[in-house]
Amino acid sequence: MAKLAIIGGGISGLAAGIYAQLNGIESEIFESHTVVGGQCTSWKRKGYHIDNCVHWMTGTSPKKEIYKVWQEVGVIQDPNKDIIRHDYFLQVDIDGVKAHVWRDLEKMRQELLSIAPEDTKEINIFIKLIKKFQAIELPSKLPQEQMGFGQNMKLLFKMMKAIPAFAKYKKLTLEEYAQRFKSPIIHQIIYNYVPKQFYVISAFYMYAMFSMGNADLPFGGSDAITDRMRDKYLSLGGKISAKKKALNAEINDKKITKINFADGTSIEPEYVIIATDLKVAFNIIGHNYMDDNLKKAFNNTTTHPVFSNITIYFAVDCPTNDIPTMEIFNCEPYTIVGREHKVVIVNNYADQPNFAPEGKGIIQILMVQHDDEYQYWEDLYNDPEAYKAEKLRIASEIQQRLEKHYPQYQGKLSLVEICTPKSFNRYLGSYKGSYMGFIQTPYAPKLVHHGNVDGIDNLCLAGQWLQTPGGLPNALVTGKFAVQRLIKRFNLADHFRQNL
Template identity: 35%
Template sequence: MKKEKKVVIIGGGVAGLSAGIYARLCGMEAEIYEKNSIPGGECIGWNREGYHIDNCIHWLTGTRKDTELYDVWKTVGALSDDTQYAVLDSFFTTCHGGKSATLWADLDRTKRELTELSPEDAEEISKFIEYVEYSKKCLIPANKPLDMFGIGDYIRMGKEMGDFVKVMKELGNISLEDYSKRFKAPIIQKLMCDYLPKEYTAYSLLVSYATIADGNGNIPMGGSLQMSLRMEKRFRELGGKIFYNKSAAKIEVDKKKAQAVLFEDGTRAEGDYYIATVDTAVLFGKLISGKYMPAALKNAYESANIYPATSGFQAAYSVNKSFNPGETVFIDIEPLKVGATTFDRMYVKVYGYDKTFVKGDRQVLQTSIFQTDADYEVWKGMFPDEYKEAKMKLSDEIVKRIEAAFPEIKGDLEYLDSWTPLTYERYCNAYHGSYMSFITTAGAKSIRIKGDIKGIRNLTFAGQWNTSPGGLPIAVTNGKFAIQRICHKKSITMEDYNDKRGTEGRETTGNIDDGAESLRRERVS
């Protein structure tokens, strides 16, 4: 019997798990090596004081069953036809100057309410709603990577995009901040700049909102960690092997081929193919020489003004379950300096819609304040005691501002946890603490990198850094695409493999439930 080819995957986040699952479906032996004690990378959550805190999913693109992306989420075990989703009827609400404006899942309701708020903006509001409708056609290609497209595939994709081309043509090269100035009402200007960094290209907000309005951006019940655990379970059931607490130190390269992965504990792993799903700033410079970094990626790192990284200062509290200001509500606040930047806006999100985040008669409340490269540098320059003090002081100041906006909960907020760009750097080796890839700013060329590494034939990289602005859909599809490219070189398809192999070869370095509990006990922040 012909011996299976072996794929060694560095990183057990969404991209790594996806690559491992598709490797098994292609008949390849697959091993995943993860630096932490549980899977998921940034798609995780943890417990504090008996409450569960979610780190990742605000909405999950690809929950509509007739999309290519849904098929991928289903294949990797993240979703199923029986998955339950949170019952939410809006994207978010903006409060400003005594008024409020909401982007409802019902576009007609949004149009009606925004027009009532600002009749003078009626024409621009109608156009906004029309363009959101067009943006429903912006679906992530997930069957195969663009570099494997033929003429017919491009023609089909062009037809399916329909009028979304108009959105890209008009809004693809202006920022959200500039777009907001098309509206006269200050409340609508705030609405356009609240949810995403104002430097983002304008169409980014419309596409995000379109997923909510189209039923293609739901929130799976149970939170981010449980979704990652479902993927891990799927990988093990297919016979994949996953090893935890294995931090990669170096990829050994000789004769234009990767020969082995060396780990911090002195062990090594060898295979026929290697896929690095780690942060690219770690891959190029630590694991292999920086000389291998693709030019487009190198340019992005060297042009932070055009390709900024995105992180956040985040805090979680418990509050009475009766408090329900709306799904996600942005409020005016007394100016607050976080990192290097002073903010006069923040949001409040309550999680009472999911019993995972409820304890007795109380629920989790969270907020996040954008942080950029400059803010990261401030956090990075702090001494340990200074860092802890800064976190606690900011957490207290946030309480004051939430209470000022919602006096009915004064004295009821109880601190649970806070985390910063340094948390993402420590836990995920994330460049400047970024939880996304590079921001797609107006006028900047979008990052789209295949993942092949010139000069190393059997090593590729996959994950959210391959395609800006990153996120879970990019991670899961790039994990799949990495395997498809290997299969293409081997002239096989996923359909050639019968996945009814049971669970032989299952192996971990510990019970997954024990690993999850280990993280929950660890102070992630």
């Protein structure tokens, strides 16, 4: 039996496995699904590639600490071949007027000024803020408690440029900040495709990372991330057991002594990393082990809301390289769960090889669902006919708007897949179908959980939920940090070895 059992084979579990093996710790990943990857996954439907996750991956600039982590886990091998770098991240089209989030910030400034001269002052400030936030670093070398005074100071110094702006703006939501502009197109640029309740820092950060070349797309999409991590893990001698749903843990003398799986089997590991959705983790070990901070977060949907998505995939019976990689356009309002939506968010996979058969295209529509909308999907799922009918109604509403916006696709769109928040919950155990962890609002400080659980010594948690606002980079580093924490706690290796 492997020494270290890792429960959950998403990005955090795979990262934990890789760093365990790199440090000579024998490990095995136990994944409830048939494949590893968690939310960072894809599948085939009707001959098309359905990419579930990646719209942007932070950590593609060698100037940032996290780049090295993506390299160490095998995701970035040759940046010239592995990364797609677009000139712009997003096109917003409001009533036919188009604006872009350009990589070249001067070009973005000029374009916004020409569209909305009435917002000149705020546009200039916005661009300056994006530049300042290029200094932000996601600490990726060591867990915070293992960083010495010198390392903390170094990090602080690196981020110095962004700190005053951070302090000034951290109390504003995207929606509140957008009100400083008159132009509706700039409002949409600020919201982009994330919930308006996010704190505004998220927009500065996103565009800062994109413009400095630290947030791009991997060639091959989500699979490129997951497959390379899986292959790296296996090449280092790691083991993966699929279809192993952990049900509960037996805890004696402050140690997990046994983990029982749904198939009736059990293991008796020496050390454990649980790298599942956080609610699942506490279902396994018992909610009495949840600390007060986490309890408060789960109990307050204003300070710590959880957002999910509806994703719809349309096949296009012609190539789609005539539309942007990501576009948001306004449209006739449509209603989902009683809430009016006025835009459509489109992802186009034209530059991903083999996502669609020769001469055809595949596009994804993304629709954010709010915390209080999740229960609707949970209830509706109990009535399979009504659930199916509602999915088809939404797809049909969207198809009409797509055909109006892209008249060249009239009669060429066909529905291939639709996922609801309930789908993410069903397949991966994602709490309320969440696609990140708690989102970062202005109403609570950033949540950075140390992964340790009081009362269970041989356990460390990993996963995107430990650091708001989740996402791939947080999943990645928390997997690495969980191994570093166990190494330190149990003196498992002389020192943490990376990049062997």
